[in-house]
Amino acid sequence: MKLWYVSALCFYALGICSPLFAAKRPAVSNVLAHFAAVLGSLALLGLSLTIITGNGETLRFAWFAPLGDILVTLDGLSALFLLALGVVGTAASIYAVGYTKEYYGHRFASMASLYNAFLLSIVLVLTVSQVFYFIIAWETMTLVSFFLVNHEFEKAGNTKAAYQYILMTHVGTAFIVAAFLILSSSVESLDFAGLAGAQLPGGLRNLVFACALLGFGTKAGVIPMHVWLPEAHPAAPSHVSALMSGVMIKTAIYGMCRFFLEFLGTGPQWWGVVVLALAIVSSVLGVLYACVQHDLKRLLAYHSVENIGIILLGVGSGMVFMSRGQALPAALAWMAALYHVFNHAVFKSLLFLGAGSVLHGSGTKDIEHMGGLIKRMPVTALLFLIGAVAISALPPLSGFVSEWLTFQSMFHLPAAMSGLLGKLWAVILIALLGLTGALAGACFVKVVGVTFLAKPRSAGAAKAHEAPVSMLAGMAGLAAVCVAAGVCPQWMLAVVGRAVAGLKGVDSAGMLAQSDWLTTMLPLGSGGDSLAMPFVAVLLLAGCLMALGFARLAGKAKVVTGETWTCGIVPTARMEYSATGFTEPIRRVFKAILRPVVEIKAEKEPNPYHGVRMTFSVHITNIFNEWIYNPLCEGVMFLAENFKRIQGGSLQVYIGYIMVFTVIVLIVSNRG
């Protein structure tokens, strides 16, 4: 186990160093760095598989370091996240070999090196179990990804996005540090094992909960702390976006698991309710904003906000069940959340890599300028479609399984809530999750339809080219995992069950007791709630084959090619339904939230009877910036302006300040 771990770290370290030696020859450093990253990620896969198939032992070891030993813990929870990182890391690194060729001559060596450092820091975050080094690893992860987000600083907006990202996450880190400091000062331990089950007075305990939720919530992109996410993820190179969206924001979920499951343990019910409220806001608003986006990568970033919401719905339900002492539903809810962590890591990376291929092939991120790419990039289109079906939670792919588990766990939420209002609220939560699923479906119909189908809408799209084999191979691996985790969920269920096994208030063994390879049986309610994904897949396939059979039975039908009827005019791409048009009904129904501002401009011509050129644009108001962040910024600037007056530049005044301050300190300290 330790060997796998050390070799993964060594490969990544090698990957960090190698491009710097061959900086003059990018082709060499490309192969070296990404080959090392692939090896490191494969070693991670080996590591997580060893932990998962092992006998449930936790490996703990310490390395000597000047500021205290570095403690490393490899347990089931780490293994699950490492598995996700291993899968996504392998695929993204293979993909990067082809994708990063565009960056030759654009600080390529530093990018390849930082990419490895990013992977390395995520591994450390997921395994280091000592407060001090955890925070260092956490900070390293943030800083490295900051440089990756800012890599293409020539492009307008990227630097702003990067600074917004680092500012927001640093505020988050402050909260995390506060949470850790309160905890470790009260139990006088920096070791995670010592923090587990810490006995704190109620008020402090709530404070730790709030700090952890705010801190990790910022990194996860929970609304309203999400504003950095849709800016930073699109700015990074696509293979990095895949890692950021797929794995990095999940490290926040990992942190929450550590805090809410291990350190704090079972809390009062309102903790769960608060998490649920944040979760539902994130999922519904996340998907709504995604629906009205046309920048492919930003759209995917908003879907990350949505999916973090879905994960947190599981987390919040789990906390409510734990507070009620219901170990079985709690296990189901946590398992659902963790399963969705893995699934989202896989399909979101697949989609981001797909978006990268599209960008690489057509040169644009705006889906309104794409179209018809399925003909020019058939493999990318197929793989992207698989990701889209998975993220829309449609059977038989992976997204459906974890969403089904989330639904099933939330089904028992009304019974755990007190009062009629609480019960109705819980039911409405489930309906809103249903709404989220439906909106995600609508959004991905738009993405797939407008990006890949029909006629190309721009010259770039018409001349698009398929991605090289390495990029396709990386995506194909992820697509295969999407299918496998959907059709045969049992193995992954056992993995997530093991991740939360042995924790107080969660009975994952009991939850899985009645399941076998075919059927997931939930021992809850009046019984009988089950899911047999292999069977579902077979039934769906049988249905399709039946349709084929009926078509055959009816005899031979000739397929005639005929141009789309457009009332006698030659059809062009301008007659196609646009992405803006496709989501117009949704924009209209949810206008209270989205606040679209429509602008129609008509160019005046001397002759009013000739056609005038009309331009239509719609702008979605970012209420979070307008209501929260802009006033906050203004407040900070106002304070700064006023504090400036103190700084007069005269030395005497400064000495005066020091004297006044010393006197105050003396008075205060004498009192104490």
Added chain:
Amino acid sequence: MPYESLLIQVVLVLLLAPLVQGVIKNTKARFQSRRGPGYLQPYYDYAKFLRKDYVVSPTTSWVFHVAPYVYFGAAVAAALFVPTLMNTGVTFNNLFILVYVFALGRFFLAAASLDAGSAFGGMGGSREMYIAVLVEPILMLTLFSVAMGAQTTTLSGMAAWASGTGLTFSGLLAALAFLIVLVAETGRIPVDNPDTHLELTMIHEGMVLEYSGRPTGLIFWAASVKQLVLIVVFVNLFVPWAPPFVEGTVLSWALFALKVLVTAVLLAAIETSTNKIRLFRAPGLLAAGGVLALLALAAQ
């Protein structure tokens, strides 16, 4: 697992779905003082469609060709899940899988509607997804009002519970809510109009406008299967006397057939007695359904 009963059930649903469609069409015509097509007309129509050649735009890709088959496959799979005439032994027939299997078919058909590159298809697809966004949560809420009582999400468990409790006030409210959902899901007035694909009404019919011949046959047939499956769910949960898959007697089957026919007539009556509402009035109607479902939950 009793595979033969599974097979019998799916064959029955596939064969009887066009008949239900025929009954609705004919009744509607009679309500409107027309003679209307015969009950068997949908069979002739679908058979004819399946035999016909079809025109495909050169703009389209394989998605356009595959979508009708996926749509049909999803409808067939739903027909297999839902307990109808006998106990098929499918244990995982829960409400989520029903909702999401339908969503799978819709996803592909709506994507395909954009494939031919005409504005009409895209408009239909857009509206279909918009209606789905409104319907899906309400459908879940409605089914939940029964599932919460039954403490299970399996449709067979819910139906068994409903037949045990009989008619309640809560059930009545939920039944009303489900009727609204049923009307919206099957593309009927007041939400959509199944008889035309003029721009003003084109939702489902607009979405499949670019199809002709054989794929159209498959889509229409699948839509009628979906309609029958939803009617069966309605009958099982909200008109729950003597469900045939529990009792298994000839009498219960006859009663079941009668209930399905009455529901079909009811759908025709709703369609005749209301007007098509504006597209952006649909949220109000569906919200009414949602409120009814919530009241049903509160009344339990």
